[in-house]
Amino acid sequence: MKKIKKRFYRILAGTAAFVAALLVEKYVEFGSPSMENNVELILFLIASFIIGGDVIKKAVSNITRGQVFDEQFLMMLATVCAFFVGEYPEAVAVMLFYQVGELFQSYAVYNSRKSIKDLMNIRPDSANVIRENEIMEVSPDEVRLNEIILVKPGEKVPLDGVVTEGTSSLDTSALTGESIPKDVSVGDGVISGCININGNLRIQVTKEFGESTVNKILELVENASSRKAKTENFITKFARYYTPIVVILAVLLAFVPPVILGFGEGGFAFSSAVFSKWLYRALTFLVISCPCALVISIPLSFFGGLGGASKRGVLVKGSNYLEIISDVETVVFDKTGTLTKGNFVVSGIQVEEDFEGGRKGLLEIAAHAEGFSGHPIAKSLADAYRKETGKEIDTKRVTDVLEEPGHGVSVKVDGRNVLAGNDKLMRKEQISHKENDDYGTIVYIAVDGKFAGSIVISDEIKPNAKEAVTRLRNRGVKNLVMLTGDNPKAGNKVADELGLDTVYAQLLPQEKVEKLEEIMKNSTGRVAYVGDGVNDAPVLAMADIGVAMGGLGSDAAIEAADIVIMNDEPGKIATVMDISKKTMLIAWENIVFAIGVKVLVLFLGAIGLASMWAAVFADVGVAFIAILNAMRSGRIRE
Numbered sequence: 001m002k003k004i005k006k007r008f009y010r011i012l013a014g015t016a017a018f019v020a021a022l023l024v025e026k027y028v029e030f031g032s033p034s035m036e037n038n039v040e041l042i043l044f045l046i047a048s049f050i051i052g053g054d055v056i057k058k059a060v061s062n063i064t065r066g067q068v069f070d071e072q073f074l075m076m077l078a079t080v081c082a083f084f085v086g087e088y089p090e091a092v093a094v095m096l097f098y099q100v101g102e103l104f105q106s107y108a109v110y111n112s113r114k115s116i117k118d119l120m121n122i123r124p125d126s127a128n129v130i131r132e133n134e135i136m137e138v139s140p141d142e143v144r145l146n147e148i149i150l151v152k153p154g155e156k157v158p159l160d161g162v163v164t165e166g167t168s169s170l171d172t173s174a175l176t177g178e179s180i181p182k183d184v185s186v187g188d189g190v191i192s193g194c195i196n197i198n199g200n201l202r203i204q205v206t207k208e209f210g211e212s213t214v215n216k217i218l219e220l221v222e223n224a225s226s227r228k229a230k231t232e233n234f235i236t237k238f239a240r241y242y243t244p245i246v247v248i249l250a251v252l253l254a255f256v257p258p259v260i261l262g263f264g265e266g267g268f269a270f271s272s273a274v275f276s277k278w279l280y281r282a283l284t285f286l287v288i289s290c291p292c293a294l295v296i297s298i299p300l301s302f303f304g305g306l307g308g309a310s311k312r313g314v315l316v317k318g319s320n321y322l323e324i325i326s327d328v329e330t331v332v333f334d335k336t337g338t339l340t341k342g343n344f345v346v347s348g349i350q351v352e353e354d355f356e357g358g359r360k361g362l363l364e365i366a367a368h369a370e371g372f373s374g375h376p377i378a379k380s381l382a383d384a385y386r387k388e389t390g391k392e393i394d395t396k397r398v399t400d401v402l403e404e405p406g407h408g409v410s411v412k413v414d415g416r417n418v419l420a421g422n423d424k425l426m427r428k429e430q431i432s433h434k435e436n437d438d439y440g441t442i443v444y445i446a447v448d449g450k451f452a453g454s455i456v457i458s459d460e461i462k463p464n465a466k467e468a469v470t471r472l473r474n475r476g477v478k479n480l481v482m483l484t485g486d487n488p489k490a491g492n493k494v495a496d497e498l499g500l501d502t503v504y505a506q507l508l509p510q511e512k513v514e515k516l517e518e519i520m521k522n523s524t525g526r527v528a529y530v531g532d533g534v535n536d537a538p539v540l541a542m543a544d545i546g547v548a549m550g551g552l553g554s555d556a557a558i559e560a561a562d563i564v565i566m567n568d569e570p571g572k573i574a575t576v577m578d579i580s581k582k583t584m585l586i587a588w589e590n591i592v593f594a595i596g597v598k599v600l601v602l603f604l605g606a607i608g609l610a611s612m613w614a615a616v617f618a619d620v621g622v623a624f625i626a627i628l629n630a631m632r633s634g635r636i637r638e
Contacts, residue, residue, distance in 0.1 A: 014051030052095030168199035305583035329525025
């Protein structure tokens with residue numbers, strides 16, 4: 001912001017000097033024409049130096065380093081030539097309007113960067129680690145794994161971990177774009193970069209600072225603009241070859257016509273008036289040809305798009321990925337953690353009529369039978385029991401625990417023999433039972449050698465997954481595919497509910513890679529893969545665009561992906577596609593507009609029909625309009 005203010009004050013001071021020089025030129029009379037010309041020259045030189053001194057300094061510096069043909073060189077050359085032919089006001093106006101264009105560019109970049117800079121503020125300055133019953137304030141990178149840290153209300157969570165004591169709400173908006181606070185309590189995982197709203201939290205550290213979520217995000221943000229999009233590369237190469245060509249053409253325009261016109265019947269006669277006229281045309285040609293409208297506005301369009309995406313909780317690692325995603329025709333999804341929540345819940349209970357405990361009794365026995373297991377199935381049963389009764393599992397009621405790998409568990413609950421497991425366990429123990437064909441994992445329960453019922457445990461579909469599929473369809477995505485390691489029944493259930501085209505189930509990680517290769521080979525357009533797990537990392541890296549769920553996704557998936565959705569909402573893919581399409585449209589609008597105006601005015605300038613003021617508009621005016629247009633790229637209504 002300081003540089004913007006400095007440029008603004010420079011423009012104000014230079015404009016005042018420019019206006020003073022114009023007033024002196026028009027209203028003040030001097031003793032002789034030569035004195036009048038000298039005074040006017042000095043005043044306009046002062047105004048030009050105030051306004052464009054930094055441009056000239058940079059141009060000279062670049063020339064000494066061998067970088068001759070850039071926009072600063074063109075502006076300096078145009079200004080010097082304008083003074084040479086006596087067009088003092090035009091010489092100052094060129095620099096003035098150029099600096100105004102640069103001011104608007106700087107302001108536009110500042111606004112585009114603001115949302116990304118907000119992300120940079122998530123970096124924690126310190127961590128309160130508990131050592132030997134004392135709270136010590138240290139740098140986050142000094143905290144070791146499994147140490148306990150204290151996070152007070154209003155503080156940032158410095159490291160990833162699990163809550164061991166306390167309850168609170170976390171502001172995750174800087175990471176996910178979500179304004180609704182997230183409630184956490186003992187056993188819940190928390191990620192660094194969130195702000196603790198209320199209540200003290202004690203958190204056991206699960207990742208060192210270098211591997212923490214906040215540090216990974218900052219690395220992504222800092223590297224986000226390092227990869228240029230093809231359109232950007234085109235403009236950079238275009239300017240590199242374009243500038244020396246127009247300088248050569250301007251030199252030819254200045255010297256060749258006067259030489260040709262100088263030959264007559266009496267031989268060659270050089271006319272300074274003719275040379276001055278053609279030099280002015282060459283100068284006008286140079287000012288018109290300056291490619292700053294393209295060089296400034298195209299990268300700014302992409303930067304605005306990156307900023308708009310980050311404001312919505314989506315990190316795009318480079319503008320090339322922002323360009324590619326607008327051409328996606330096939331989106332391939334992982335299931336668990338991407339389209340589904342990735343946490344198991346009890347979705348159905350079937351109780352035998354002769355079981356005396358009923359629905360609640362069956363759930364109570366099953367929860368206690370699985371109470372010693374750390375498996376997600378056991379956790380879901382415990383959660384359901386807690387929700388149903390408001391009670392915790394009493395492990396004192398459970399004895400004689402015997403786990404049977406691949407089958408289930410045999411225990412005694414309140415002295416009663418209980419079997420809880422899959423169909424194989426029932427068959428092995430020769431328990432006559434009724435098979436349950438519902439979608440999900442089925443836990444069969446037998447009490448004292450008699451079948452009591454079954455409990456269905458399944459993964460929940462994310463509430464916005466259906467909407468995400470609809471939005472992608474509306475944006476021209478032709479094929480929606482799901483690759484999952486789950487069984488076909490589970491995969492088809494989710495696909496049918498969401499309206500996906502194709503499902504490939506029971507895939508190992510290497511089989512996912514092979515299937516994606518096949519899909520990409522048969523696809524006419526770009527292919528995006530969306531996933532969140534370690535097993536998704538190879539496919540994320542292989543796809544034209546890899547999209548990772550960053551909230552709960554693994555480090556490997558986030559590292560391999562090109563785009564990271566911080567709040568795990570698959571609907572954000574459509575949002576990024578909207579930003580991408582708008583960014584590309586604006587970039588090409590600027591290219592066509594800038595080149596079209598320049599070609600027209602270049603032609604008019606070469607034949608003497610375009611003045612220096614037309615040249616200023618073709619350069620600075622076009623750049624100014626293109627910059628204003630580029631500022632729209634990050635503004636998308638969801």
